[in-house]
Amino acid sequence: MAPQPVIRSKQAEKTINGNQTQVVCTEFSNYIFIVLTQYGKIGTLVSITPDTRSGDISVPMYTSKVLLGKDEPLTHVYAKNVATFVSQESGNRPILLGLSLKDNSAETMKTVKDMIKSCQVW
């Protein structure tokens, strides 16, 4: 019945400091959708968009916006930290990030970034 799926998706799972951590990366034509969770949920939904004005001059600036959930400064810091490299590697595509972590430490962030890298769909 169904031919090839049109949506490309990759996922990874790892236990970090005793917390089961899951990453799912999905490629849509206008967004790369990343779910990063230790609750199995989408949680706080953040969009990370590169600013268009920067053009071809080195690294663009990013605007993060909380679409759903608690709008805390740390959410923006964390979202930009884990997701901007994906945008850069994918030719400045916008990112949609679902973020729900129990452990927001810097070491965990390093590990989850590696997990996101392993789920490259861009």
Add this chain to the structure above:
Amino acid sequence: MEAVLNGDCSSHASADSISLHDFSEKFLEQRVYFHLMKLSGGFFLWVGTATNPLISNLAVSILSRTDSAPLSTLVLGDTSDTTASALAQRLTKKTKKQVFVSYNLPVTDSNLLLLVENRIKQEMELHPDKF
């Protein structure tokens, strides 16, 4: 670390792992694709075509504590288009779960929406474990 392509994760997935499921159906000479992500206590559903698989909108719906009608809102896209949030609301009503919906088909065709919704319900009966 494991990276799995497109949903074939049943062999090593633990009970509460996020699972992915794809299906498609041809309606009125047009193939419509469905991409489903099962989450803890809910799911994410994308509906669209192969020509331009984008997320033009995203609605989320949850059960209300005080009202029999679920609460639904659009978090991304054109708020004047209520298709995605209405669909999310109806899916929450049916499943009692938190539902994310991205609906990327022409909204002028209400007949198509009806067919799409029936196909989703059919898939729920065929694969209840995927939702």
